[in-house]
Amino acid sequence: MIQIAVTGKPNVGKSTFFSAATLSDVEVASYPFTTIDPNRAVAYVTTQCPCKELGLKCNPRNSKCKNGIRYIPIELIDVAGLVPGAYKGRGLGNKFLDDLRQADMFIHIVDASGSTDEEGKIVEPGTQDPLEDIKFLEKEILMWVYGIIGKNWNKLVRKILLENLKFEEVVYDQLSGIGVSIEGIVKAKNMVGSRFDKWGKEELLKFLKYLINICKPMLIVANKIDIPTAEKNIKKIKNKYSRVVPASAEAELALRKAAKAGLIKYTPGSSNFKIINKDKLNKKQISALNYIKKNILEKYGSTGVQKALNKAVFEILKMIVVYPVENENKMSDSQGNVLPDAILLPKGSTPVDLAYKIHEEIGENFRFAIDARKGIKISNDYKLKNGDIIKIVHTA
Known part of the structure; x- marks a missing residue:
């Protein structure tokens, strides 16, 4: 499963983003080191399911429709907030950085309103860049x-040259x-x-960057686009x-909780929602929902949380x-489940890659593949x- 680390300073809305994306219960508070151990939970990226296009009722197993x-x-890891000097061990620095090792990428939550200082303390909006x-x-x-x-760099260079090794x-x-990967290096x-x-420290740092x-x-x-000072800062960030x-x-967290409670109808990533149980909402809640609709959804097109997850997986990681199906005529597996699994693969993958992703034995015994749509x-x-629907044919 793809793993994405949610990182950033304390108090920028990192744990709130994590809760909104996964609708899991984590401690959310306004002080550094609220998250001491990394929280892990499942979030979801979204895409159009072929079921409607094909006029079928699907029966997902590894996903939802x-x-x-x-x-x-996908898996999100909520890593505890970093403070400057973490790489030197400041705060709980090295522990937090080590938690990032297994992640495929980072989502860096930034307080766009400029209302948290470099240590993560609350300050006047607009005072922090x-x-x-x-x-x-x-x-x-x-x-x-x-x-x-870095500390062993000169020894490594000598070893490569003396033993004629590959860099x-x-x-x-x-x-x-x-x-990291060989290709990336x-x-x-x-x-x-x-x-x-011939590299010195400057060139080595450039290589590592x-x-x-x-x-x-x-x-x-x-984050925090609902605070007025955010708009100007977002333009600055996008320029760079x-x-x-x-x-x-x-x-997003408020909308998902309201939807889960049956108060509104809301699809994550949507630019709108519908109140379906107005009698159970008080005036303050209705006012808050109207504020979200006018100042966030209508202005920005969404809360940005689902958009961030989709952009991370489909645009940045290029998945x-x-x-995969076993019966190309019914678009089902052997138990009759229609479009049972949705598999994330890197762009450029082949049917053989898909076979190995399903199961190592299927990959080893791969014979050929069929485009189920075209037969x-x-x-x-x-x-x-x-969106391809593929049947893998393999030996028993």
Whole structure:
């Protein structure tokens, strides 16, 4: 399952985002280190399910389908808030950074209203520059990785040269624990340009920065858009960074809780909701819902929480959704479940990759694949497309 770490300073709405995305119960409070151990829960990315297009009633097993929208599970890790100097062990620094190792990417929650200082304390809105918060986290992660490899760098270079080893393999041995890839190392090395045996600290840091961006990409969630000072700051952030989603985690949490209680009809990611049980809402609650509708949904198109999850998985990690079936005529598995599974795969995956994803034995015994929509055999190196329905034929 894809794992995404939700990171950022204390008190920027990180745990609220996590709660809204997963609708799980975590402690939400306005003081540093509210989250001491990483919380883990399932969130969902959304995509159009083929069931409506095909006029079928699906029976999902590994995911959910509601009104033609397929909800596919991913794992969120709510990592405790960082403070400047975490890579040196300040606060609970190294523990928090270690919690990020297994994540496929980061979602960095930033207080776009500028109402939390660098330590995560509440200040007057507009007095803190969110761009500084982004730089702070980038530096923390960069220096954390540098701390793993920097002290032995000269020895590693000599080893590569004396023993005629491959640069990428030696570096991978050092950094494999944080989830980098051989391909990412090669790409980052080429981006630096100069010979690695001539690198000083500046070039090594540049290499590591490229490597982190490739193997541990980051999405910025500009939170607290309901506070007036956020609008100006969001423009500043978007001028400098391309991966930015404005959001109000607090509004999303309120809407999901209201929907769960049967008070409103709301689809995560939607630009609207419908009150269905007005008699059970008091004036304060109705006023709050109207505020969310006017100042967040109508202005920004959504609360941004679901948009952030979808952008992270489909745009940044470049995943696609494929539906494996055993009966291509009924679009079902052997038990008759229609469109039972929705599988997330990297863009560019082949039917063989899908077979291994389903089960190692199916991959090892793969024979060929069928495009269930067209009813035709496809080549083994066919590049799967988002929404494909595929039958894998294999030996017993």
